[in-house]
Amino acid sequence: MIRKGIDYIKSIKENHPVVFYEGEIVKDITEHPAFKIPISTVAKYYDLHWEEQYKEYLRVYNPDVGEETSISFLRPRNKRDLAKLRDGLTKIYDFYRGFFGRSPDYLNVWTTVFYAHAEDYFGKHFGSKMMENAIEIYKEATRKDLFYTHAIVAPMYDRSRPPSQWEDPYIQIGIVEERPEGVIVRGAAMISTAGPYAEMLWYLPNIRRDSDPRYAIYFSIPTTTKGVKFLARRGFQPREGGEFEYPISSRFEESDAILVLDNVLVPWDRIIFYKKPDLIEDLMWHTVNLRGWFNWHFVIQHYSRLKFLAGLAISIAEAAGISGFINVQEKIGEILIYVALNEAALYASVEKAEELPNITRPDPYISIAASHFNMKAVPRANEILRLISAGSSIPIPAGIKDFENPEERKLLDKYMAMKGLNALERVKLFNLLWDVIGSESGMRYEQYDRFSRGDPTIRWAQTYTEVFRDRKHEFVKLVREILDQMPNPKA
Numbered sequence: 001m002i003r004k005g006i007d008y009i010k011s012i013k014e015n016h017p018v019v020f021y022e023g024e025i026v027k028d029i030t031e032h033p034a035f036k037i038p039i040s041t042v043a044k045y046y047d048l049h050w051e052e053q054y055k056e057y058l059r060v061y062n063p064d065v066g067e068e069t070s071i072s073f074l075r076p077r078n079k080r081d082l083a084k085l086r087d088g089l090t091k092i093y094d095f096y097r098g099f100f101g102r103s104p105d106y107l108n109v110w111t112t113v114f115y116a117h118a119e120d121y122f123g124k125h126f127g128s129k130m131m132e133n134a135i136e137i138y139k140e141a142t143r144k145d146l147f148y149t150h151a152i153v154a155p156m157y158d159r160s161r162p163p164s165q166w167e168d169p170y171i172q173i174g175i176v177e178e179r180p181e182g183v184i185v186r187g188a189a190m191i192s193t194a195g196p197y198a199e200m201l202w203y204l205p206n207i208r209r210d211s212d213p214r215y216a217i218y219f220s221i222p223t224t225t226k227g228v229k230f231l232a233r234r235g236f237q238p239r240e241g242g243e244f245e246y247p248i249s250s251r252f253e254e255s256d257a258i259l260v261l262d263n264v265l266v267p268w269d270r271i272i273f274y275k276k277p278d279l280i281e282d283l284m285w286h287t288v289n290l291r292g293w294f295n296w297h298f299v300i301q302h303y304s305r306l307k308f309l310a311g312l313a314i315s316i317a318e319a320a321g322i323s324g325f326i327n328v329q330e331k332i333g334e335i336l337i338y339v340a341l342n343e344a345a346l347y348a349s350v351e352k353a354e355e356l357p358n359i360t361r362p363d364p365y366i367s368i369a370a371s372h373f374n375m376k377a378v379p380r381a382n383e384i385l386r387l388i389s390a391g392s393s394i395p396i397p398a399g400i401k402d403f404e405n406p407e408e409r410k411l412l413d414k415y416m417a418m419k420g421l422n423a424l425e426r427v428k429l430f431n432l433l434w435d436v437i438g439s440e441s442g443m444r445y446e447q448y449d450r451f452s453r454g455d456p457t458i459r460w461a462q463t464y465t466e467v468f469r470d471r472k473h474e475f476v477k478l479v480r481e482i483l484d485q486m487p488n489p490k491a
């Protein structure tokens with residue numbers, strides 16, 4: 001099934017999770033100012049599937065469920081399918097300009113990947129029940145076109161010790177009790193983007209930080225399950241009518257929240273991974289290669305973002321008469337190099353995809369390396385925008401009303417214009433710029449760009465210690481051969 005935006009809004013209006021905001025439980029999430037924008041953007045995501053120019057990219061006949069679904073639920077069987085998935089997702093993120101990374105498609109891909117490995121991973125290691133769970137969860141998600149959030153990371157209580165050694169071992173979500181109908185879990189996760197307006201939750205902890213089996217549980221439940229609570233952060237939405245001043249926040253503001261599971265009963269048929277922490281390596285890096293998949297998705301998001309940032313840099317440079325300076329050209333060239341590298345990574349990851357019997361997946365070396373690269377490349381592109389716009393990014397008139405005062409308008413038309421832009425166009429462009437490099441929403445996105453796949457230092461190091469572990473001999477051999485050919489001293 002493919003829903004329309006209105007179906008999603010109706011669903012979340014009638015039945016949304018417990019969300020705390022400024023000391024109160026939100027009554028109608030669809031009417032709350034902190035959540036209205038992301039809810040309308042999620043609705044737009046569903047509507048894109050019905051729009052003429054997007055339809056052919058976003059809708060697909062899905063043989064796994066025997067009906068049309070969103071492309072994001074397609075289990076690619078060959079490179080052609082994978083290319084289709086890449087192109088469909090790129091269409092979505094071009095629409096978002098690379099923002100709104102926790103759009104429904106993000107976790108649809110995870111759900112599909114779990115489904116594809118229901119037998120060779122979940123069934124093999126956890127038995128037929130959990131295999132069926134992975135299958136049923138996928139079928140339900142596609143049948144109802146559900147919107148998932150996810151949570152992975154334990155709260156930042158004390159990173160120097162594993163959560164099982166914290167004063168309360170149930171700060172991180174853990175299994176408290178097993179019952180015939182399911183397991184009781186308690187604890188919190190540091191962040192769940194979109195949690196307050198999502199219908200479903202995937203909880204998939206990063207148990208590499210602690211091998212205590214009480215934490216080793218992956219499950220999917222409705223966000224409305226008794227005991228699920230979201231403590232939402234302050235909304236970064238602009239004031240009512242702020243679309244002129246905040247063109248990005250007013251379109252793509254996402255909401256983040258702390259997830260609390262307060263003695264939640266997770267039924268057995270919603271669990272796909274249980275109490276075998278040693279198997280996480282295989283899930284993340286090998287059989288399922290979840291890391292490869294979600295990093296690939298990030299490359300798509302950031303490819304769209306970098307194109308947008310390049311467009312912003314070029315527009316500013318050309319309007320301000322600075323595009324002829326070599327230092328400005330070098331900086332814009334740098335962003336364009338990032339664009340080209342991402343484009344190459346996305347094409348190469350499909351060209352070199354692994355065609356497994358149950359799924360075709362993007363080349364993990366390329367996907368992970370490119371995504372790790374973007375943890376630094378995207379913030380660097382923002383920095384370039386700051387450098388080339390310099391002080392002119394700051395003194396922008398307060399709002400649209402400045403253009404409505406005839407006396408002020410005259411002054412603005414004269415003194416806010418740029419060589420290549422009249423005053424109104426220039427202010428629009430610079431409001432757009434500020435919403436990327438300076439506003440709360442822009443800053444939140446920069447944190448997201450750096451940290452959403454984990455800490456960049458650790459991830460870059462892992463490129464050496466984990467990602468290329470099996471391939472590093474290939475490179476060392478190139479050195480070894482020359483070393484072996486070099487003459488040795490006589491005796």
Ligand SMILES: Cc1cc2nc3c(=O)[nH]c(=O)nc-3n(C[C@H](O)[C@H](O)[C@H](O)COP(=O)(O)OP(=O)(O)OC[C@H]3O[C@@H](n4cnc5c(N)ncnc54)[C@H](O)[C@@H]3O)c2cc1C
Binds near residue numbers: 102191192454455
């Ligand atoms: C805007 C935003 C949205 C997000 N949305 C989601 C979401 O929807 N769901 C979700 O699950 N997660 C989400 N994430 C969380 C993301 O997964 C984490 O931020 C990420 O995994 C890094 O964890 P951390 O922030 O706890 O930092 P840590 O990994 O704790 O790192 C903090 C600092 O300590 C250092 N450090 C920590 N451990 C070590 C170590 N062992 N050795 C050396 N240095 C160390 C790091 O270098 C870093 O400087 C989101 C993050 C952001 C910023």
